[in-house]
Amino acid sequence: MRFLQAVPALFMICLAAGVMIGTAGLAFWDGFTPGARFFPGLLSAAAVILSLALLLTLQRGTDAGRPELPDAPGARRVLAAMAGLVTLALLIPVIGLLPAAGLFMLFLLLVVLRAALLPSLLTTAILLVGVEVIFVRWLAVPLPAPLFQ
Structure with missing residues (x-):
């Protein structure tokens, strides 16, 4: 069941990597304002940080228990x-x-x-x-x- 609990975190890390690769040609900062890559970059970084925190929680065994799967x-x-x-x-x-x-x-x-x-x-x-x-x-x-x- 641990792998099933880790799948969302792994998916979000892959998705964040895809966003960063997909926005590689865009500017992060453009003069005095954020560029086109700014917001996707922040969201990707937040997704990776939260996903790593979830994986760390699962690895330490401090999770809330079994996930409730839908009926x-x-x-x-x-x-x-x-x-x-x-x-x-x-x-x-x-x-x-x-x-x-x-x-x-x-x-x-x-x-x-x-x-x-x-x-x-x-x-x-x-x-x-x-x-x-x-x-x-x-x-x-x-x-x-x-x-x-």
Whole structure:
């Protein structure tokens, strides 16, 4: 069971290494302001530190005990959410970020969480309008557009 408990820490260390390798060409500091690698670098460093602390805790035997694994319905929800994330990643280049995020949000709310239809639609609309207004119109951040535009 110890290896199973160490898997999240090992995964986070690998993910942090991937982020650092993926942002290797970006500037950490740019003049008087943080560069594009600053925030990913801080998050990666924090992930490594916390993961090493978890591994040290497991190695010393001071962990809280056996992990609580999800029951069958919980495992199905986790797998459905993971499938939704993969589908989201595949849909973004095809239909764009906002429509893909809207479909993902509806999938999570309606299928995974089994929320009511009207609150789910309102939540999704508020999310999409908020992203559009804040990021696209106010901050002028270019979001991924569909391939066939």
